[in-house]
Amino acid sequence: MAGSKPTRERILQSALDLLPRAGFAGLTVGRLASETGMSKSGLFGHFGSQTVLQIAVIEAAAARFNASVITPAQDEADKAARLEQLAALWLYWLTRPGLGLPCPLIQAAFSAPGLTDEAGQTAIQIRSRFAPYIARQAEAAKTEGAYRADLDAALFAFSFEAIGLAVAAQAMRDAEAARHRAEAAFAHLFADAAA
Amino acid sequence: MAGSKPTRERILQSALDLLPRAGFAGLTVGRLASETGMSKSGLFGHFGSQTVLQIAVIEAAAARFNASVITPAQDEADKAARLEQLAALWLYWLTRPGLGLPCPLIQAAFSAPGLTDEAGQTAIQIRSRFAPYIARQAEAAKTEGAYRADLDAALFAFSFEAIGLAVAAQAMRDAEAARHRAEAAFAHLFADAAA
DNA sequence: TGACCTGACGAACGAACGTTCGAGTATTGA
DNA sequence: TCAATACTCGAACGTTCGTTCGTCAGGTCA
Numbered sequence: 130m131a132g133s134k135p136t137r138e139r140i141l142q143s144a145l146d147l148l149p150r151a152g153f154a155g156l157t158v159g160r161l162a163s164e165t166g167m168s169k170s171g172l173f174g175h176f177g178s179q180t181v182l183q184i185a186v187i188e189a190a191a192a193r194f195n196a197s198v199i200t201p202a203q204d205e206a207d208k209a210a211r212l213e214q215l216a217a218l219w220l221y222w223l224t225r226p227g228l229g230l231p232c233p234l235i236q237a238a239f240s241a242p243g244l245t246d247e248a249g250q251t252a253i254q255i256r257s258r259f260a261p262y263i264a265r266q267a268e269a270a271k272t273e274g275a276y277r278a279d280l281d282a283a284l285f286a287f288s289f290e291a292i293g294l295a296v297a298a299q300a301m302r303d304a305e306a307a308r309h310r311a312e313a314a315f316a317h318l319f320a321d322a323a324a
Numbered sequence: 325m326a327g328s329k330p331t332r333e334r335i336l337q338s339a340l341d342l343l344p345r346a347g348f349a350g351l352t353v354g355r356l357a358s359e360t361g362m363s364k365s366g367l368f369g370h371f372g373s374q375t376v377l378q379i380a381v382i383e384a385a386a387a388r389f390n391a392s393v394i395t396p397a398q399d400e401a402d403k404a405a406r407l408e409q410l411a412a413l414w415l416y417w418l419t420r421p422g423l424g425l426p427c428p429l430i431q432a433a434f435s436a437p438g439l440t441d442e443a444g445q446t447a448i449q450i451r452s453r454f455a456p457y458i459a460r461q462a463e464a465a466k467t468e469g470a471y472r473a474d475l476d477a478a479l480f481a482f483s484f485e486a487i488g489l490a491v492a493a494q495a496m497r498d499a500e501a502a503r504h505r506a507e508a509a510f511a512h513l514f515a516d517a518a519a
Numbered sequence: 520t521g522a523c524c525t526g527a528c529g530a531a532c533g534a535a536c537g538t539t540c541g542a543g544t545a546t547t548g549a
Numbered sequence: 550t551c552a553a554t555a556c557t558c559g560a561a562c563g564t565t566c567g568t569t570c571g572t573c574a575g576g577t578c579a
Contacts, residue, residue, distance in 0.1 A: 136556085152435055154349035158537065170539085171557040179537060231434075238493060240347060240435030257497050284512075287490055287505040294493055295486035298433060302452050310482040317479075321516075331526080353567065365569085366527040374567060 137175045140165055141189040144182075148190075148233050153183065153244055183248035190233040191255045198222050199262075208266050209275035209323075215263070216289070216315045223296050224304050231297030260286045267322065277324045288318055332370045335360055336384040339377075343385075343428050348378065348439050378443035385428040386450045393417050394457075403461050404470035404514075410458070411484070411510045418491050419499050430492050455481045462517065472519045483513055 143165045144156060151160065158179065162169045176182040198218040205211035223231050237244065237252030244252065264286035270276040292314045299307035338360045339351060346355065353374065357364045371377040393413040400406035418427055432439065432447035439447065459481035465471040487509045494502035 152349075154347075154435070157535080159535065168558050169537090170559075173538070174557075177538095235493075236434055238496070239431055240349070253496055256493070260494075281508070284505055284508050287494075288486075288509055290493070291483075291486035291490035291509070294489040295482055298430075298451070298485070298489055299455075299482075301433070301448055310479055313476070313479050314483055314486070352565080354565065363528055364567090365529075368568070369526075369528095372568095 136167075137185075140167075140172060140175060141185060144186045145190060145193070145233065148186070148236070153237060153240055156183070156186065158182070180245040180247050183244055184251050187234070187237055187248060187252050187255065190237075194222065194232065194234060207275070208270035208273055209319075212263070212266050212270065212289075213315075213319060215266070216292075216319075219293055220296065220308060220311055220315075223293060224300050224308050231300055235294065235297050260290050263289045270322075274324060276322045280322050285318070285322055289315075292318070331362075332380075335362075335367060335370060336380060339381045340384060340388070340428065343381070343431070348432060348435055351378070351381065353377070375440040375442050378439050379446050382429070382432055382443060382447050382450065385432075389417065389427065389429060402470070403465035403468055404518075407458070407461050407465065407484075408510075408514060410461070411487075411514075414488055415491065415503060415506055415510075418488060419495050419503050427492060430489065455485050458484045465517075469519060471517045475517050480513070480517055484510075487513070 140161065144161055147161060147164055148156060158169050158173055161182075162172045165172065176185060198215065202211050202214040202218055205214050234252060234256050237249070238256045260283075264282045267276060267280065267282040267285045271278055271280055271282065292311050295314075296307045296311045299310075335356065339356055342356060342359055343351060353364050353368055357367045360367065371380060393410065397406050397409040397413055400409050429447060429451050432444070433451045455478075459477045462471060462475065462477040462480045466473055466475055466477065487506050490509075491502045491506045494505075
């Protein structure tokens with residue numbers, strides 16, 4: 130039933146590479162097998178069901194998001210600086226080259242019906258952690274005195290997330306313009322929040 | 325090859341009803357046929373290919389969006405008031421009850437790989453008309469003196485669209501909170517743009 | 520009445536889907 | 550060295566996919 134760990138990791142990496150080209154709907158066992166050079170049954174044995182595979186892919190994407198965006202930004206102790214770092218890292222994450230589609234997590238959250246019910250719920254749940262995390266950083270920045278005391282942290286987080294989503298939506302037709310406008314929007318957001 | 329026009333319209337309406345539940349990936353000929361009570365071949369004859377069907381569904385969604393959001397707002401001659409109307413109508417469109425998923429156009433744009441290449445391009449193209457339209461209204465509001473002269477209309481449109489996307493993303497987990505925050509975000513956007 | 524045409528039908532096609540199973544082939548531990 | 554274990558394979562399952570085809574009822578107009 131269970132497969133070797135390195136092989137499993139290789140499968141998930143292939144899945145993440147395939148995802149921008151095929152989407153979750155096109156992430157079938159057969160196609161993923163031919164992509165990795167394995168047999169359908171050999172690949173399938175690592176997961177046991179389509180739902181488990183989808184959830185594993187979503188969690189793998191989340192792990193990479195954390196490693197690329199969340200964790201590096203935590204080097205900044207100063208919360209206002211950390212938020213600016215988060216914005217920059219997220220922007221790069223969303224528009225990094227060789228990416229036909231945006232963040233797999235965003236894709237998963239919007240194409241939820243293409244996924245199993247359980248996998249869709251997992252995607253939504255993982256994504257729903259982001260805005261509260263941003264709100265917490267903003268709240269901390271307020272107590273540190275960097276942000277004005279009457280700032281609505283939840284609204285700040287909402288706007289923060291909104292900019293990223295708009296980038297993801299526009300990056301497919303003009304990544305350059307999307308990034309440019311997002312930088313301006315983030316700058317505006319930070320300026321408005323400053324004490 | 326071609327089917328009767330009323331039947332075709334009935335099929336498209338069924339497709340739009342099914343879309344929030346099944347997504348584009350689940351919008352198969354067989355399922356749609358059983359939904360409408362027709363045979364697969366009878367339904368298929370109206371379109372001739374899966375791609376044509378998907379494009380027809382996307383265009384039907386766009387037509388309903390225009391009828392529900394764009395057109396009613398044009399009753400407002402005053403551009404600043406029209407933009408506020410657009411925000412309110414769009415917000416309702418995105419969170420109207422009985423809608424598991426947001427605007428089919430947003431869904432189509434993000435799950436594009438679940439669609440035929442051609443249909444995905446159609447969806448992206450239709451959606452890409454929105455931001456420039458908003459920018460044009462904002463530009464007009466500037467010349468009317470309602471908005472400040474140094475407003476970046478493209479950035480305004482970007483932020484406008486971003487709020488809607490964030491609503492669509494959050495509406496799946498908490499529609500009430502999403503709408504509430506979006507109203508605040510729109511108010512903030514309009515206040516910042518005012519002369 | 521008879522010749523059309525339209526629109527929907529049932530049956531069937533090859534392909535791909537998720538999934539199961541039993542047989543091989545390494546690698547391991549005693 | 551031998552048995553056990555871990556991993557992968559090919560073959561096959563039943564189902565559904567998009568698509569094609571021939572047929573047949575119902576209405577139109579001569």
